[in-house]
Amino acid sequence: MSGPEDTVPEDGVTRDDPMIAAEWALGLLEGEELLAARGKYATDPAFAWRKEWWDDWFVPLSDAIPGAEPGDHVWDGIAARVAAQQATADAPEAPAPNLVALEARVRRWQWTAGIASAAAALALVWSFALAPSRVTDAPAPAQLAASAPMVATVPIGETGLRLDVTYIPESERMVVTAIGLTADGVHDHELWLVPADGTPLQSLGLVVPGEVRSIALPAAVTAKLGEGASLVLTREPLGGKPEGKDAGPVVAKGAFSRV
Amino acid sequence: MAALPRQSADEAREALREAMVRLAAGDSDALEDIYRATRVKLFGITLRILGDRKEAEDALQDVYVNLWQRADRYDPARASPIAWLAAFARNRAIDRLRTGKVRGGAVPVEEAAPLPDESPLADALLVDAEQTAQIHKCLSALDARTQSHIRAAFFEGYTYAQLAESADVPLGTMKSWIRRGLQRLRTCLEASEAA
Numbered sequence: 162m163s164g165p166e167d168t169v170p171e172d173g174v175t176r177d178d179p180m181i182a183a184e185w186a187l188g189l190l191e192g193e194e195l196l197a198a199r200g201k202y203a204t205d206p207a208f209a210w211r212k213e214w215w216d217d218w219f220v221p222l223s224d225a226i227p228g229a230e231p232g233d234h235v236w237d238g239i240a241a242r243v244a245a246q247q248a249t250a251d252a253p254e255a256p257a258p259n260l261v262a263l264e265a266r267v268r269r270w271q272w273t274a275g276i277a278s279a280a281a282a283l284a285l286v287w288s289f290a291l292a293p294s295r296v297t298d299a300p301a302p303a304q305l306a307a308s309a310p311m312v313a314t315v316p317i318g319e320t321g322l323r324l325d326v327t328y329i330p331e332s333e334r335m336v337v338t339a340i341g342l343t344a345d346g347v348h349d350h351e352l353w354l355v356p357a358d359g360t361p362l363q364s365l366g367l368v369v370p371g372e373v374r375s376i377a378l379p380a381a382v383t384a385k386l387g388e389g390a391s392l393v394l395t396r397e398p399l400g401g402k403p404e405g406k407d408a409g410p411v412v413a414k415g416a417f418s419r420v
Numbered sequence: 421m422a423a424l425p426r427q428s429a430d431e432a433r434e435a436l437r438e439a440m441v442r443l444a445a446g447d448s449d450a451l452e453d454i455y456r457a458t459r460v461k462l463f464g465i466t467l468r469i470l471g472d473r474k475e476a477e478d479a480l481q482d483v484y485v486n487l488w489q490r491a492d493r494y495d496p497a498r499a500s501p502i503a504w505l506a507a508f509a510r511n512r513a514i515d516r517l518r519t520g521k522v523r524g525g526a527v528p529v530e531e532a533a534p535l536p537d538e539s540p541l542a543d544a545l546l547v548d549a550e551q552t553a554q555i556h557k558c559l560s561a562l563d564a565r566t567q568s569h570i571r572a573a574f575f576e577g578y579t580y581a582q583l584a585e586s587a588d589v590p591l592g593t594m595k596s597w598i599r600r601g602l603q604r605l606r607t608c609l610e611a612s613e614a615a
Binding site: 174176179180183184187188189190191192195216217218219220221222223224225226227228229230231232234235236238239240242243246247312314325 | 448451452455459460461463464465467468469473476477480481484485488489503506507510511514517518519551552554555556570571573574575577578579580596598599600602603605606609
């Protein structure tokens with residue numbers, strides 16, 4: 162039942178930026194359009210202003226929504242996450258974390274300092290390619306029983322930009338798409354799998370500007386790609402984490418869940 | 421709201437604004453005050469949009485952790501704190517809906533619980549009386565059909581496709597209706613600002 166879409170309307174309504182901002186504020190956008198709007202929000206002050214203008218106008222409508230009492234565990238969870246992050250923030254200036262420390266930090270729901278500065282260094286681009294780097298062992302059968310795709314969202318700081326990572330078990334492939342991030346010419350960003358079982362992080366390769374691509378994953382990686390696995394993105398020198406050196410700072414993280 | 425017995429809306433808003441300022445200044449105890457004052461309203465919003473308690477609680481947790489991380493982004497001079505928080509919570513919930521993890525809007529439009537149109541809940545932490553009146557006024561100026569679709573988008577988190585399906589019209593038609601409505605809404609709201 163889809164009629165001709167987005168052709169020039171005979172109704173005389175131009176779908177300009179303020180209109181798209183209104184559609185977004187109302188929550189109508191999805192897929193590509195939603196990603197595009199988020200990207201524009203991060204880079205176009207006029208668009209961001211208009212989105213907030215609509216938000217401000219729409220929000221009084223929410224007074225008609227009845228309140229509801231969340232479970233007690235919600236506050237406990239918030240307090241725990243905040244306490245964990247404070248512990249990191251209060252720690253003295255640490256050297257670049259090695260992978261073991263990194264892993265511990267992630268499990269404690271922590272973000273290292275520097276998200277903001279890293280995010281600021283990340284400019285806009287529409288897609289990423291995940292360059293196969295270290296993870297080039299021969300593919301082997303996946304170990305996962307469940308075949309539901311798993312997805313992870315890796316927000317880049319508070320910029321509204323993010324990596325979307327989808328793992329499709331039967332294909333043993335991972336697809337990385339994103340808005341945000343472009344090469345700054347000085348750093349690369351490396352994606353790491355943080356297994357749920359506490360085993361060491363595994364590199365998923367470098368994220369570099371370019372077209373959306375999917376990569377084949379070796380069995381060593383797919384075996385760890387279960388419920389509770391998460392991802393971290395680190396900032397590295399060009400070419401990725403040097404052999405024998407600690408990984409760079411974590412600039413973003415996200416958790417996998419089954420769709 | 422239990423956490424705010426006998427407080428006037430003005431007092432509640434002022435207390436909240438003050439807690440937001442403390443939070444921005446790095447006082448993390450302020451977060452608990454903010455949570456106590458706003459959780460019922462914000463959870464109502466995430467629950468309404470997501471239609472699933474667990475998802476709505478997760479979204480709520482994200483809202484407050486995020487708030488703590490970026491408290492300095494709230495400008496006390498600009499918006500009422502509860503308006504800012506409510507918009508933030510709804511945006512988070514919609515984001516969660518659109519990342520495809522949740523099948524939200526589980527209830528068809530016609531079966532969804534009816535919403536009070538003009539009478540905000542007496543015990544809610546209200547956003548802003550004047551602004552509330554204006555948006556309702558501008559919405560009411562739209563034809564009933566357009567109005568109901570815009571409301572369904574806001575309250576149920578429906579996409580164009582879902583709205584078109586429930587109204588049994590082509591997608592393009594639904595888009596036209598809503599865009600025309602949004603255009604007129606904007607004109608009406610801008611006129612009220614200029615006044």
